[in-house]
Structures are given as C-alpha cells and as structure tokens.
Amino acid sequence: MAAILAKKLGMTQLFLEDGRVERVTVLEAGPCPVTAKRTADRDGYDAVQLAFGATKEKHLSKPELGHLKKAGVGPHRHLVEFRDVAVEAEVGQSVTVEAFEAGQKVKVAGTSKGKGFQGTVKRHGFGRGPVTHGSHNTRAPGSIGAAAYPARVFKGLRGPGRMGGERVTQPGLEIVRIDADENLLILRGSVPGPRNGLVEVRTDA
Template sequence: MPAILAKKLGMTQRFLDDGRVERVTVLEAGPCPVTAIRTNDVDGYEAVQLGFGAVREKALNKPKLGYLKKVNASPVRTLVEFRDEAGELVVGDTVTVEAFEVGQKVKIAGKGKGKGFQGTIKRHNFSSGPKSHGSHNKRAPGSIGASATPSRVFKGIRGPGQMGGKRVTQKGLTIVDLLPEQNLMLVRGSVPGSKGDTVEVRTDA
C-alpha cells in the first residue's frame, strides 16, 4: 500500500488518446524521505514516517532540525506517519511517484477550504422564508425548541457556525498520469484543500 505526501498545484484538463477530456488535479508528489519506521516491538504499532516540503534550516526550530539531522534527512516542513505502510522501506529511503501506477485508485486526505462563519442556509441547506409582504424571516433558522420544556437547546441542533476548515478524505480517485521526472501526479476529479496545501495520498484498497 504505497503512500506519499503531495502539494496541490491546481486543476486542469487532459486530452486522452481516444479524444476524451479528463478533468484532473495536479499534485506535486514527493520526493518524500523516510525519516522513521515504527514497529510493534518498540512502538506498539507499525507505521512509516515521511517528510515533505524542503525548507531552509532557519525555518525550523532546533528540536525538529536536530531530529532530522539525526536520521540524515534534509530539512523538511512536514512530517506525517502512515500506518501499516512500511513494507520494505527503511530510514534513508525516498518515496517518489514511481511507487504508484496509472489507473490505480487512491484516497486523498487534507484540510478542506474554510468557509468561515455561515448561516443555516449555506451550512445545512435550509430553505429560506418568504421575501415579500413584510416578512421578517428571510434567512432565519426558525424555531429550535420549546420554551418551558425542556428549557434548553438540545446538543447537535443544526445551526449557524464555522463551516469547512476540517480534515476531509476523498476516496475513489483514479490516477490519470504520472510524470516522475517532474514529481507530478494527475488525479481525476477534485482534491481537498486550497492551492499550495499539503495532502496525503494513499492507495484505496
């Protein structure tokens, strides 16, 4: 089960040999140095830790920089562990897009776009009220409970609040093309996050 970290570059379209047009998201995937291997004997679980996002040394704090120097890894901004994905990897190896294949199904996780504080119409698809004849209920959520009993608002009521900005996993995406010389991966469809965000790519077994 290959896994890799990638940066979302944006969306474009790809013309296939049969004339079809594929809407794809372009990801700059890797190279990701292996910075640690977790084992059941030592850590109680199996995982591989990958680094991504080359930066200057002065951009990192001393503990992180010292840790990376200890494992002979170049300075990277992001460290992520992937459970049960170690396989034959060892510390010092580098994971690239060549670990994947065209046509392979993957799932991609990242932080979705934040929409800020939104009302119930945008956040929960509520219907709006009448907009004429002096209506005072154009976008109000309406009643959310009785007054005397239970004299409180139940937890979980769908109301206004922060929308988006949470971790999202998109499953069932297909790799359309791989460009190893440029570390690029083209995936059919949309991917969580904004341009420039770091995402996690795993095979979707």
Template sequence: MSAILAKKLGMTQLFLEDGTVERVTVLEAGPCPVTALRTQERDGYTAVQLGFGAAKEKHLTKPELGHLKKADAPPVRHLVEFRDEGEGLEVGATVTVEAFEVGDKVKIAGTSKGKGFQGTIKRHNFSSGPKSHGSHNVRAPGSIGASAWPARVMKGIRGPGQMGNKRITQKGLEVVRIDADQNLLIVRGSVPGPRNGVVEVRTDG
C-alpha cells in the same frame, strides 16, 4: 499499499486518447524521505514517517534538525506518519510518485478551505424563507427549540457557525497520469484544500 505527501497545484482538464475529457487535480507528490519507522514491538503500532517540502535550516528547531540528520534527510517543513505503511522501506530511503500506477484508486486527506462564520443556508443547505408579503424570515434558521420538554435547545442541531477549515478525506479518486520527471501525480476529481496546500495521498483499499 502506498502513501506519499503532496502539494496541490490546482485543477485543469485532460483529453484522453479516446477523446473523453477528464477534470483532474495536479499534485506535486514527493520526493519524500523516510525519516522514521514505527514498529509494533517498540512503539505499539506500525507506521512510516515521511518528510516533505524543502526548508531552510534556520526555520527548524535543533531537535527537528537532529531527527532529520539521524535519518540522513534534508531539512523539510512537514513530517507526517502513515499508519500501517512502510513495508519494504528503510530509514533514509525516498518515496516518489513511482510508488503509484495509472489506474490506482487513491484517497486524499487535507484541510478544507476555511469559509469563516456562515449561516445555515450556506453551511447546511437550508432553504430560505418567503421573500414577499412582509416576511422577516428570509435567511433565518426558524424555530430551534422544543415544547415543555425538554424546554431547551437539544445539542447537535445544525446551526450557524464556522464553516470549512477541517480535515477532509476524499475517497475513490483515480490516478489518471504520472510524470515521474516532474514529480507530478494527476488524479481525477477534486482534492480538499486550497492551491499550494499539503495533502496526504494513500491507495484506497
């Protein structure tokens, strides 16, 4: 398995050699320095910690700078651990897009776009009510209670509330093209989060 941190640059389309059009997302993946390795004997689990995103030293705390200096890594803005990864890697090494190959299936995790407080129609795809004959129930969710039992609103119903701004993992994406010179990873389909958002890329399976 392979893993890397990336920045979502946006979506576009590619014309492949057979003339088909692919809707793709362009990711700026790596280079990611290996800043720590977790082992079963010492930490109780196996993982690799990768850094991403150049930062100024003044924007990091002294403990963060000391941790990165110990790993001989430059100042980075993001540190993320990938469980059950890191085989064949050493602290101080660098992970690049060349860890992936065209045709690899990947899963990408990120924080979805926040859409604020939304009603049930937008948030849960409820149907709207009648819009004529004096109806006052156009976008309201309708009755949500029960009868004499339980005489309250059950927990877990789909109601209005905050939409988005959650960790989402998109599976089954395929690597369409790799540009190692510009650290670009181009995958088929959409990826969670806004432009310039940081996402985690792992091989799927």
C-alpha cells in the same frame, strides 16, 4: 498500501487518447524521505514517517533538525506518519510517485478551505423563508427549541457556525497519469484544500 505527501497545484483538464476530456487535479507528490519507522514491538504500532517540503534550517527547531539529521535527511517543513503502510524504502531513502500506478484508486486527505462563520443556508443547505408580505426571515434558521419541556436546545442541532477548515478525506479518486520526471500525480476529480495545500495520498485499499 502505498502512501506519499503532496502539494496541490490546482485543477485543469486533460485530453485522453480516445478524445475524452478528464477534469483532473495535479499534485506535486514527493520525493518524500523516510525519516522514521515505527514497529509494534518497540512503539506499539506499525507506521512510517515521511518528510516533505524542503526548507531552510532557520525555519525548524533544534529538536526537529536533530531528528532529521539522525535519519540522514535535510531540513523539511512537514513530517507525517502513515499507519499500516508498506514502504520498501529504508530510513534515509525516498518515496516517489513511482510507488503508484496509473489506474489505481487512491484516497486523499487534506484540510478543507475555511469559509469563516456562515449561516444555515450556506453551511447546511437549508431552504430560505418567504420573501413577500413583509417577511423578515428570508435566511433565518427558524424555531430551534421546544416550549417548557425540555426548555433547552438539543445538542447537535444544525445551526450557524464556522464552516470549513477541517480535515477531509476524499476516497475513490483514480490516478489518470503519472509524471515521474516532474514528480506529478494527476487524479480524476477534486481533492480537499486550497492551492499549494498539503495533502496525504494513500492507495484506497
């Protein structure tokens, strides 16, 4: 299983050689230096830690700078561990988009766009109430509880609340094209998060 960190640049369309139009998302993936490797014998699990997003030293703490310096890597903004990932690169070397191939299926994880506090119609797709005869419950959720028994609202009821801003994993996305010179991954479909958001890309094994 290959993995890499990427920045979502946005969506566009791509004309293929057979004339078809693909709706695609463009990701700026890597290069991601390997900053640590975890082993079952020493750490209790197998994982590889990748860095992404070169930045200035003043934006990092001294422990973070020391960790990166020990790995022989410059200052990077993001550090993410990937479990059960086979990476040939050693600590200090980089993982690039060349670890993937066009036609591969990948899954992309990221933080979805925050929508703020939303009602049941937008958040859960509830239908609206009547809009005539003086009705005042057009977008109201309706009755939510019982009577004297159980005299409470059951946990897990779908109600209003904060929407979005959660970790979302989108599986089954196909790599349409790879641009190794520009470090670009072009995927069919949409991925979670806003433009310039950090996403994690893994082969969908």
